[in-house]
Amino acid sequence: SEGIVIHDDWPGYSLDLFSYPAHYYGDLDCVIIPHGVIMDRTERLARNIMDDLGDHDIVVLCVLKGGYQFCADLVDRIKALSCNSDHTIPMRVHFIRLKSYLNDQSTEDLHILGAEDLSFLSGKNVLIVEGIVGTGKTMKTLLKHVESFRPKMIKIAGLLVKRVQLSPTCVPDYVGFEIPNRFVVGYALDYNEYFRDLNHICVISESGKKKYKI
Ligand SMILES: Oc1ncnc2c1N=NC2
Secondary structure: OOOOOOOOOOOEEOOOHHOOOOHHOOEEEEEEEEEEHHHHHHHHHHHHHHHHEEEEEEEEEEOOOOOHHHHHHHHHHHHHHHHHOOOOOOOOEEEEEEEEOOOOOOEEEEEEEOOOOOOOOOEEEEEEEEEEEEEOHHHHHHHHHHHHOOEEEEEEEEEEOOOOOOOOOOOOOEEEEEEEOEEEOOOOEOOOOOOOOOOEEEOHHHHHHHHOOO
């Protein structure tokens, strides 16, 4: 499913209505998704994932760094479901690092760190967890790499999917929110490593982009 659709004309919430770190005053435009809404959506995604993958060993492949907050909260919700049901399955978490952005532009070269040897995936249900999917190029590259280790099943959970011009090459199986094509930060999504310590997903302001530009 496409998840909760946030339309292009959605103005977002005023920052004055929320708590957020004082060191980011002036660097943000608005709150596009409050932390609480992220958590509630994640709880439902955990149930959908357990319905589909809950019958066999799961290996969670967390794509760093942007996916670490979503992955931590999603795994926490999956564990909560498992410990309240009679059938539970072991779940492992592995971390890989994809580096493909400088400032707010995707670069062509994609480095996959920590994914050299994924042979332990063979025969497993793999859940790739990513914070945000833009064109899907990065995800497509990663998918081919993971498939080469012959897992039993691969599913992708993406907290955010951006509406980009060219048709997305790969849409996640589980989507938290479909958002406009604007640069967002917070909830582990960064701009040059800043804003990962922000709980809500916000739109960065022009002055924020200048302030933290490399
Ligand atoms: O909006 C974004 N914010 C942070 N990181 C990324 C974004 N889009 N692709 C990577």
